[in-house]
Amino acid sequence: MTIVAVELEDKVLRDLEEASETVNLPSGQMISRIVKNYLHIEKMNKIRRELKGTAEAAGFFSEEDIYREIS
Template identity: 25%
Template sequence: MSTITLRIDDKLDAQLKRLSKRTGRPKSDLIREALRRQLALTQFEKLRQTVAPFAEAKGWLTDEDVFRELS
């Protein structure tokens, strides 16, 4: 496992400490989870941009269009 040093402002640190205390989870766990979510979101957005032209060609312009087709 790698170690990363991260500098955050006092306000963000206070929010992180409160969440850690409320959930009983270490700050490092919360940061790892947030990073995983952000990386997944970034990958999802990239994939969405890749497939968007194909979806539009089929007339799928919104998420509802896709759901309707798949339901």
């Protein structure tokens, strides 16, 4: 595991500390969880962008269209 130093605005640090206390996680673990979640969301958004043309060609223009089809 690698240690990374980050610079946070005071308010962001206070919010992080408050959130960490709420879920009973050390700040470092909270930051790791936040980064993992962010990277996962970005990966999913990239996949959506890549598949958009294929989906539209098949008649799917929204997530609702997909849900309707599989329901």
